[in-house]
Amino acid sequence: MMMTSQKRNWILDLVMLPIGLAVFFPFYLIIINTFKTLQDATRNPIGLPKEWILTNYVQVFEETALLRSFGNSLTITFFSVTLVVIIGAMGAYPVVFNANRVTKFAMLYLLAGFMIPFQATLIPLFQLMTGLNLIDKLYGLIALYLNGSVFVFFLMMGYMRTIPRELSEAAVIDGCTVWGIFWRIIFPLLKPISTTAVIFQTMWIWNDFLAPMLFLNSSSNSTLVLQIYRAKGEFTVHWPMFMTLTVVTLVPIFLFFIFMQKHIVKGIAAGAVKG
Amino acid sequence: MIKFKRQLQFQSFLLPILIVYTLFTIYPLLQSLFLSFTNFGGYSNVYDFVGFRNYERLFVDDAIRASISYTLLFTFGKALLVTVFAIPLAMILDQNFLTRNLHRAIFFFPSIPSGLLIAYIWGFILAPIGSGVLNKILNQLFNIGAQPWLSDPLLAKLSTIFVATWAITGWHAVLYLAFLQSIPKDYYEAASIDGANRFQQFRYVTLPLLAPAMTVSVMLLLTGGLKVFEIPFALTKGGPGFETLTVTQVIVQKGITEAQYGLASAMSVVFFLIVLVIAIFQVTMMQRREQDL
Numbered sequence: 001m002m003m004t005s006q007k008r009n010w011i012l013d014l015v016m017l018p019i020g021l022a023v024f025f026p027f028y029l030i031i032i033n034t035f036k037t038l039q040d041a042t043r044n045p046i047g048l049p050k051e052w053i054l055t056n057y058v059q060v061f062e063e064t065a066l067l068r069s070f071g072n073s074l075t076i077t078f079f080s081v082t083l084v085v086i087i088g089a090m091g092a093y094p095v096v097f098n099a100n101r102v103t104k105f106a107m108l109y110l111l112a113g114f115m116i117p118f119q120a121t122l123i124p125l126f127q128l129m130t131g132l133n134l135i136d137k138l139y140g141l142i143a144l145y146l147n148g149s150v151f152v153f154f155l156m157m158g159y160m161r162t163i164p165r166e167l168s169e170a171a172v173i174d175g176c177t178v179w180g181i182f183w184r185i186i187f188p189l190l191k192p193i194s195t196t197a198v199i200f201q202t203m204w205i206w207n208d209f210l211a212p213m214l215f216l217n218s219s220s221n222s223t224l225v226l227q228i229y230r231a232k233g234e235f236t237v238h239w240p241m242f243m244t245l246t247v248v249t250l251v252p253i254f255l256f257f258i259f260m261q262k263h264i265v266k267g268i269a270a271g272a273v274k275g
Numbered sequence: 276m277i278k279f280k281r282q283l284q285f286q287s288f289l290l291p292i293l294i295v296y297t298l299f300t301i302y303p304l305l306q307s308l309f310l311s312f313t314n315f316g317g318y319s320n321v322y323d324f325v326g327f328r329n330y331e332r333l334f335v336d337d338a339i340r341a342s343i344s345y346t347l348l349f350t351f352g353k354a355l356l357v358t359v360f361a362i363p364l365a366m367i368l369d370q371n372f373l374t375r376n377l378h379r380a381i382f383f384f385p386s387i388p389s390g391l392l393i394a395y396i397w398g399f400i401l402a403p404i405g406s407g408v409l410n411k412i413l414n415q416l417f418n419i420g421a422q423p424w425l426s427d428p429l430l431a432k433l434s435t436i437f438v439a440t441w442a443i444t445g446w447h448a449v450l451y452l453a454f455l456q457s458i459p460k461d462y463y464e465a466a467s468i469d470g471a472n473r474f475q476q477f478r479y480v481t482l483p484l485l486a487p488a489m490t491v492s493v494m495l496l497l498t499g500g501l502k503v504f505e506i507p508f509a510l511t512k513g514g515p516g517f518e519t520l521t522v523t524q525v526i527v528q529k530g531i532t533e534a535q536y537g538l539a540s541a542m543s544v545v546f547f548l549i550v551l552v553i554a555i556f557q558v559t560m561m562q563r564r565e566q567d568l
Contacts, residue, residue, distance in 0.1 A: 012372040020374070020381045023441070026396045027384065029408060045399075045408050091292035098285040106289050113300050115554055117502050119523045120547035121303030123310065123530040123539050128303060146295040153292055178284035207389035209505050210523070214531065225389045229509075232395060239399065246395065250388055257387050268446070269453030 034244040041240045056244040064245060068220065069227040070252070073206060076138055076223060080145035081201045085194050088152025093182050096160040097168055107157075110150055118147070122214070129215055136217045144215065145205055152197045159193035160186070196267035199260055206253060224249045304547070310540035322537075329541035339542060341517035342525040343549075349436055349507070349521070350500030356440040357447050357496055362485065364444065365451035379452075382445030390442065394509030397438045401425050401510070425511050428518040435507045435519050442506070443499075447492050454488035455481070486565040490558065497557055501550050522546050 033041045034056050036049040044050070060066065091110075095103045118125075125144070134140025163186065171181045212226045219230065228249060235242040257264065311329050315322040333339050368379050385393065400408045401424040413419040424434045458481065466476045504523040507513060513520035522542070530539025 007371070009370055009372045012367060012370055013374050016367065016372070016374065016378050020378050023385070023445075024381050026400060026441075029400065030396050042406065045406075045411065087291045087295060090288045094285040094288045098282070100282075102286055103289065106293060110292070110296060113296060113304070115498070115551050116300055116304055116547060117498075117550055119502055119504075119526055120543040120550075121300060121307060122526055123536055123543060124303035124306035125299065126531055127306075128298075144299060147299045149292050150296055150300070178281055178288075182288065203387070209389055209391045210527075214527070225391055228389075228392060228395065232509075242395075243399075246392055250392065253387055254384075265449055265453070268450050 030243040030246055033240050034247050036240055038238055038240055056240050057248070060241060060244045060248060063241075064227060064231060065219065065222070066224075066227065066245070066248065069222045069224045072138060072221060073223040073225075076141055076145070077202055077205045079139075080142045080148070080205050081198055083142070083146055084148040084152055084201050085197050087146060087149040088197065089156045089187060089190055089194070090182070091149065091153045092156035092160050093186060095157055096163075097165070097186075110153060114150065114154070118210070126214065135215055136221055138216075138221060141211060141215055144211060148201050148204070152201070155193055155197050156190060159190060163189055193270075195263050196270055199264055199267050202256065203253075206256075224252075307540045307543045307547075310536050311544050313537050315536045316534060325537065329537045330545070332538055333541055333545060336538075338517045338520060339525055339529075342513075342520040342522050345432065345507075345517075345519055346501060346503065346522045348432065349439070349503055349519075350497055352436045353439045353443075353500050354493055354496035356436065357444050358489065358493060360440070360444045361447040361492070362451055362489075364448040365455055366481070368448060368452055369455045379445075379449070382448060384445070385442045386446035390439075390505030391509050393442050394438060394506045397434075397441075398425075398510055401434055401438075426515050428515055431511050431515060431519050435510055438510065439500075439503070439506050443496075447496070450492050451485060451488050454485055458484050483565075486561070490561040490565060493561065494554060494557055497553055498550060501546075501553065 029045070032048060033045060035052045035054070036044075037051075037053060037055075040050050091106075095107050129135050129140060129144070132140075134143060167185055167189075168181050171185055176184070207225060208223075209225045209229065212223045213229065216222065216226060222230065228246060231242060231245050235245070312324055312326065313322040314325050314328075364382060368375060368382070402408070402410070403423040403426045404410070404421060407421070407424065409424065410421040413422070423430060425431050462480050462484075463476055466480050471479065502523060503521050507519045507521050508524055511519045513524055526539050526542055526546070529535045529542065
């Protein structure tokens with residue numbers, strides 16, 4: 001079994017198929033019920049629809065501010081992730097390429113807080129956000145997510161150590177400024193690790209529920225996840241509608257997964273080996 | 276002078292991260308510590324120092340005690356189950372079979388959506404009334420009556436742990452898979468020439484080489500598990516009673532909804548210490564074990 005001869009193991013197909021189907025079952029269930037009327041879904045939640053309908057999809061777009069929430073999620077995720085990657089990479093740059101007492105202290109300072117959970121800082125954060133007038137503002141939530149740059153900083157630091165120092169030294173001789181070296185030489189070289197950082201941060205910010213729940217109150221500022229949370233109350237009776245909303249919100253993140261699949265698997269491996 | 280200017284330019288790159296980190300992590304943590312010794316009510320600026328009274332209250336408050344024990348049960352239960360399932364799963368997904376890539380995708384899928392959505396989907400399946408999908412299936416197949424999957428204290432705990440395990444096992448299997456694929460095949464050939472059977476190959480070749488992956492995976496499971504919020508919140512709202520109440524939910528409830536800032540801050544500080552102690556203990560233990568294997 002261990003010595004993978006090139007022969008295909010058909011027994012594994014037979015054993016794994018029922019298990020795979022069971023694992024996939026919840027997804028099958030929500031997808032299939034989006035094509036049913038309420039009566040059909042209530043009488044027969046598991047089987048195929050008696051009659052395939054699309055009215056749930058039409059209705060869900062009409063009755064919820066779905067596109068607006070999608071836009072909010074996209075805005076928050078895009079700006080947070082971009083800034084987090086830039087801030088993390090910028091921080092790692094002097095620590096790796098100009099190590100001295102100051103950078104060493106900064107690194108230890110950042111390391112000390114690596115284990116601090118968001119939840120342990122929640123109450124003062126709530127006061128701080130209120131004080132800075134950042135509650136119920138998309139940019140307020142973006143500011144909060146900048147916290148993720150500490151995680152990115154450590155990813156970047158590990159990767160930057162593999163970049164030959166001669167590269168930046170040659171650029172100094174050519175008269176490049178510190179700023180210029182970073183943007184024109186170092187940052188482009190960070191692409192593989194930036195991709196990993198973008199994936200982890202995107203999945204985390206796009207899916208986050210706790211921070212939007214606490215810091216975005218008005219429904220016009222809802223993220224997609226928050227929209228689901230609020231719709232749960234609205235659609236308790238008409239649950240095929242709720243499932244339709246769920247399926248629609250799942251589409252973007254699954255597309256992201258399909259396009260980034262290779263990088264995601266590589267990222268998990270890279271992150272794990274570094275850790 | 277030019278050198279000094281260059282130094283300054285270099286250090287300025289650290290400014291954004293230091294500002295963000297100090298403002299949104301360090302300052303709130305110190306503030307939590309400070310507030311935990313006061314009776315601050317949130318609205319007026321008048322407060323008194325109350326010493327350790329908030330900490331004493333932590334140990335007599337039923338909701339808080341329940342939340343700590345459930346969060347620990349959830350964390351260790353999930354970490355154990357995920358590890359037990361993810362390692363064999365990774366070994367299977369490493370084999371050569373026709374539907375391999377399909378299965379890799381299927382097992383990874385549940386880790387993609389938000390925990391809130393996952394929990395709501397399972398909420399339909401585990402609905403305690405007769406119309407719950409699982410109860411319907413069990414009734415049709417085995418003629419079993421409706422089970423209170425989410426409203427019985429023990430079943431609710433098991434259900435939330437099960438859903439969380441379903442959601443993340445595939446992700447951890449991918450992590451183990453990455454390590455498995457880095458094990459040279461000659462190791463197994465050498466082991467089998469030396470007469471090692473399959474179990475011995477697993478015990479003396481695979482397991483030691485997977486140990487570093489296990490350290491990382493278990494660390495992620497433990498630190499992630501302690502911070503759990505969405506899945507129990509969306510499945511059971513912490514009920515029945517306080518049976519599936521999480522630490523995070525208690526902090527939100529006491530601190531923000533009820534404005535008991537002092538008490539919730541004390542809870543936050545204790546929570547931070549629990550995370551820190553468990554993480555340090557786990558990593559040192561498992562790194563030592565890596566060498567023993």
